[in-house]
Amino acid sequence: MIALDVGGTQIKGGLLGGDGTVLHTERWLTRAGHGPNALIDRILGCADELVALAERADRPPAAAGIVVPGIVDETSGLAVYAANLGWRDVPLPQWLAEHLDLPVAFGHDVRTGGLAEARLGAGRGCADFLFVP
Structure with missing residues (x-):
């Protein structure tokens, strides 16, 4: 799987x-x-x-996942608003899926980070935990 985390200053990417299991990581401006x-x-x-x-x-890769900051509508697949990226109503997962010809999961960066820790990281097996990005 390809994973991308789009931030205001960096894009973090990886192969899982x-x-x-993390197989490779990369960073770009x-x-x-x-x-x-x-x-x-x-x-x-x-x-x-x-x-x-x-x-x-x-x-x-069999699939890709991408997370972005700002206001995200995961159901409709829109990056609704991200001031630091200059985005309004960007159908990013659709464009990425078409570009790669792969299924794409899409989410808000912080919410998805917490979910990843709950499923695969420090929060695995815990009934309650706190995620601080």
Whole structure:
């Protein structure tokens, strides 16, 4: 799986095995100051780099996941508003899915970080825990 975390200054990416094992991580500058359309191109390019790396390792990705800051409508697949990225109503998961020809999971960065810790990280097996991003 390809994982992307889009932030105001960096895009963090990685490749994960089917069991959630981190196989590779990478970081790129977001370059949000170049405008919202350039940022979309940047994200797609980062995804392409991860796909190429996975394919060279003979482990082509079966899916991708992407998280973003701001107001996110996970049901409709829209990055509704992100002031630091200059986005309004961006259908990012749809564009990424079309670009990669893969299913794409989409979420809010902090909410998804907490969910990941609950399922795979420090919160696994705990009835209650606190996630501080």
